[in-house]
């Protein structure tokens with residue numbers, strides 16, 4: 001079986017500059033396992049090093065009291081984060097069992113009975129983009145601009161790319177940017193989302209079918225691989241692929257050929273560049289036998305890691321201003337951020353990353369007073385709050401349009417206000433609208449009962 005690389009993209013990118021600068025960031029950990037020489041471990045931007053007794057760990061410790069994958073170290077703001085990965089004998093610091101802790105050089109801890117000392121966090125020079133924008137992505141932090149420099153290099157290269165990052169960090173936007181900055185930009189960008197593929201329809205959707213291949217197949221239909229011919233196939237959530245599909249993908253990607261259902265004899269050659277994304281640690285899945293190693297190597301010619309928002313310096317504030325500017329452009333209302341809102345944003349964890357920020361800012365823009373967003377308008381970290389429900393509803397509805405958002409805000413926020421204020425008058429006062437207007441809104445939402453109050 002011959003592996004055919006994707007077509008070389010020789011044309012120059014249309015947007016995004018390749019100008020770079022140099023910056024310094026933490027890039028090396030020096031650690032000593034007790035009774036051993038110290039060892040140095042290089043760190044890619046934001047990456048994690050795992051330690052344990054088995055080969056599944058990045059650093060193997062041969063000590064029976066240490067679990068297979070016992071703990072990890074990762075550079076964060078202000079030190080090195082130690083995380084116990086569910087070990088049997090525990091991770092101990094100052095005689096206390098810990099799950100997560102930020103260490104500074106000189107700190108010692110125990111993994112089971114094995115002592116570990118963090119000696120030094122070394123800095124390295126990295127190349128960062130001079131620009132704070134890269135295609136569709138925005139970021140001022142060193143972490144993001146290091147990524148932009150890498151995207152600018154990889155986009156025109158004939159390489160398949162794996163994009164890793166937590167949910168909402170911008171993986172799809174990155175894939176789109178890789179496409180837009182490549183020579184394939186005038187060709188299709190096709191999305192194949194493995195997490196929403198119903199297994200019964202998966203084969204037909206991905207590989208296409210021939211008329212008569214199954215009941216209801218009344219025409220010939222090319223699958224997603226063929227639809228992406230000449231362009232980019234974005235395989236989202238590739239870690240969710242079933243074992244059966246992993247094998248079929250491997251064959252298709254290896255040969256760069258597909259056969260439609262009911263037409264097995266006819267192989268169709270496709271010229272695609274694959275960009276895959278996952279929020280899982282795919283190499284850990286490979287080590288654990290959940291993901292095929294051969295498929296992993298087939299789709300990972302190069303990989304990009306999107307840092308979580310909490311590791312992007314002050315980017316959340318700059319991004320929030322960008323989202324507000326976009327709203328102002330569309331609706332003519334200029335809304336600003338109060339200092340306490342900025343402080344909250346910088347200290348908050350952002351588990352939903354940029355998506356959570358975007359929703360938080362948009363809904364705050366609706367409910368804030370005097371066109372200023374204050375910390376209480378952001379409703380962060382309150383899973384019981386209407387804001388959280390709204391973010392979830394928005395995600396479910398995949399609706400990002402202002403008008404839809406407006407209705408969604410009303411449908412979730414208004415009943416909450418009503419139940420808190422009890423009467424129409426008090427609710428209208430709280431919302432700063434007339435009783436008549438509130439009644440009309442409730443009626444439009446079909447909330448007649450509530451409007452009777």
Ligand SMILES: Nc1ncnc2c1ncn2[C@@H]1O[C@H](COP(=O)(O)OP(=O)(O)OP(=O)(O)O)[C@@H](O)[C@H]1O
Nearest residue numbers: 136137138166167168169170171172173279354355
């Ligand atoms: N750096 C960025 N600049 C501007 N907008 C961004 C950035 N990153 C993400 N976004 C916005 O955040 C939202 C989530 O982005 P995207 O869908 O690309 O994330 P994802 O990592 O693919 O999410 P998931 O894992 O849940 O599929 C989108 O609305 C996107 O426009």
